[in-house]
Amino acid sequence: MRFSGWRVLREGLTGNRGWQGHWRDPDPKPQYDAVIIGGGGHGLATAYYLAKDHGMTNIAVLERGYIGGGNVGRNTTIVRANYYLPGNSEFYSHSLKLWEGLEQDLNYNAMMSQRGILNVFHNDAQRDSAVRRANAIINQGDDAEILSRDQLRDMVPLLNYANNRFPIQGALLQRRAGTARHDAVAWGFARGADQRGVDILQNCEVTGIRTEGGKVIGVETSRGLIRAGKVAMAAAGRSSQVAAMAGLTLPIESHVLQAFVSEGLKPIIDHVLTFAEGHLYISQSDKGGLVFGSYLDLYASYAARGNLPMVEHTMEACMAMLPAIGKARLLRSWGGIMDMTPDGSPIIDRTSIEGLYLNAGWCYGGFKATPASGQCYAHLIATDRPHEAAAGFRLNRFETGRGLMDEEATGAQHNLH
Amino acid sequence: MRITCPLCGERDRREFYYRGAALAAPAEGDSPEVWHAHVHLRDNPAGPVEEWWYHQQGCGSWIRVRRDTASHEMLAAQLATSGEEG
Numbered sequence: 443m444r445f446s447g448w449r450v451l452r453e454g455l456t457g458n459r460g461w462q463g464h465w466r467d468p469d470p471k472p473q474y475d476a477v478i479i480g481g482g483g484h485g486l487a488t489a490y491y492l493a494k495d496h497g498m499t500n501i502a503v504l505e506r507g508y509i510g511g512g513n514v515g516r517n518t519t520i521v522r523a524n525y526y527l528p529g530n531s532e533f534y535s536h537s538l539k540l541w542e543g544l545e546q547d548l549n550y551n552a553m554m555s556q557r558g559i560l561n562v563f564h565n566d567a568q569r570d571s572a573v574r575r576a577n578a579i580i581n582q583g584d585d586a587e588i589l590s591r592d593q594l595r596d597m598v599p600l601l602n603y604a605n606n607r608f609p610i611q612g613a614l615l616q617r618r619a620g621t622a623r624h625d626a627v628a629w630g631f632a633r634g635a636d637q638r639g640v641d642i643l644q645n646c647e648v649t650g651i652r653t654e655g656g657k658v659i660g661v662e663t664s665r666g667l668i669r670a671g672k673v674a675m676a677a678a679g680r681s682s683q684v685a686a687m688a689g690l691t692l693p694i695e696s697h698v699l700q701a702f703v704s705e706g707l708k709p710i711i712d713h714v715l716t717f718a719e720g721h722l723y724i725s726q727s728d729k730g731g732l733v734f735g736s737y738l739d740l741y742a743s744y745a746a747r748g749n750l751p752m753v754e755h756t757m758e759a760c761m762a763m764l765p766a767i768g769k770a771r772l773l774r775s776w777g778g779i780m781d782m783t784p785d786g787s788p789i790i791d792r793t794s795i796e797g798l799y800l801n802a803g804w805c806y807g808g809f810k811a812t813p814a815s816g817q818c819y820a821h822l823i824a825t826d827r828p829h830e831a832a833a834g835f836r837l838n839r840f841e842t843g844r845g846l847m848d849e850e851a852t853g854a855q856h857n858l859h
Numbered sequence: 860m861r862i863t864c865p866l867c868g869e870r871d872r873r874e875f876y877y878r879g880a881a882l883a884a885p886a887e888g889d890s891p892e893v894w895h896a897h898v899h900l901r902d903n904p905a906g907p908v909e910e911w912w913y914h915q916q917g918c919g920s921w922i923r924v925r926r927d928t929a930s931h932e933m934l935a936a937q938l939a940t941s942g943e944e945g
Contacts, residue, residue: 682902682903682904683905692903693901696905741877742908742928744929745929745930749860749872784898840898840899841891856879856899856901857878
């Protein structure tokens with residue numbers, strides 16, 4: 443089934459009785475060429491690109507819950523390519539280009555909205571850093587502009603320009619950045635993979651990874667043993683536990699990041715806004731809710747909820763930067779569990795076990811990476827060579843010290859990311 | 860979340876600095892592999908874990924806390940012995 447304007451019209455005139463499920467619900471086969479552990483955005487995208495780019499269709503995605511029930515539905519939906527360090531910058535640049543063609547590619551409405559991201563800065567050091575970052579973004583072929591305070595004020599009059607503690611000096615603008623509907627991204631990739639023959643196995647929890655002579659031969663699951671010559675981990679938040687099934691210890695500590703959504707309001711925020719002071723990011727969803735978050739809770743956690751100090755901090759940042767939203771009621775808040783690496787950057791690499799691959803450590807930035815993570819991981823799985831856009835995401839960079847990508851410049855230590 | 864400092868009693872989490880998993884520091888002459896494992900690799904369990912917390916805005920003690928990462932329950936807390944918090 444393909445979506446089109448004609449199809450919508452026809453269904454509208456015939457009682458909407460022709461719509462079908464977006465993917466099959468097959469039983470596991472005893473053997474696949476490859477299985478992907480984790481049916482989140484990255485796992486589904488990996489399956490999609492394995493089938494599309496490499497013709498590998500005898501594959502399965504194993505999801506212990508349901509599609510869209512994990513971190514792919516728990517983020518703040520922001521898509522951008524305003525990274526700075528080599529290794530990361532070309533990867534996110536590649537990802538944004540994939541986002542721009544994703545809906546046509548998938549024939550699926552992911553509500554991709556290039557509404558622009560504004561990184562507001564408040565002092566000379568932050569301005570200099572933003573200018574440097576803007577130059578780096580332009581040099582990698584993406585778009586960046588520096589707005590003065592007056593230009594920003596014309597564009598976003600809602601901000602608190604009278605805040606003396608965190609005065610607003612201007613902003614770094616990337617117009618091509620924006621948001622996408624996260625559930626639709628998962629559904630679109632699931633449908634696209636399924637249409638190419640990939641089995642999406644929900645309620646299928648991996649309980650063990652079988653190896654023989656240093657080579658992977660399959661996985662044990664709640665739905666029986668599934669053999670596969672290649673096993674690809676994509677279980678962000680639980681990467682440590684999945685890797686431990688194969689006897690691997692990762693440079694990862696899991697942390698909780700909270701997010702919030704307000705009641706639905708009339709359109710008041712047209713862009714994605716971020717603030718360097720207080721670290722706040724906020725945008726308005728298509729339903730009208732303000733979607734926002736700030737820091738990690740900054741200690742190891744698997745509780746998919748946070749704690750009140752970070753709630754308070756986030757609300758204080760909202761009141762400092764956008765006092766006009768102070769009367770909006772908070773609808774809900776939630777916490778997502780993330781793999782935090784010591785340098786805050788991801789890992790896409792082979793492991794010491796033949797046929798076992800790792801995609802992990804997306805820290806606080808996994809959603810915007812979804813299409814490129816899938817495409818680069820698929821390339822690695824199919825060819826055993828890293829994709830050029832993700833060549834820096836090596837597992838051994840912590841051991842060698844070469845190629846660390848510490849975007850926050852806080853140091854390669856767990857409690858700092 | 861509240862943490863019980865052995866000297867000050869139960870206090871708000873905001874008084875404490877989180878250092879991470881409580882691991883014994885390798886000796887100075889240990890191999891780079893041992894140091895790599897100590898600095899970067901983590902068991903990262905979903906359940907009870909031993910951690911270092913520093914009572915930064917209290918008495919300045921380093922504390923070994925046993926905490927459940929799945930429920931945030933504080934199971935035990937004791938003062939670190941001299942030099943242990945490495």
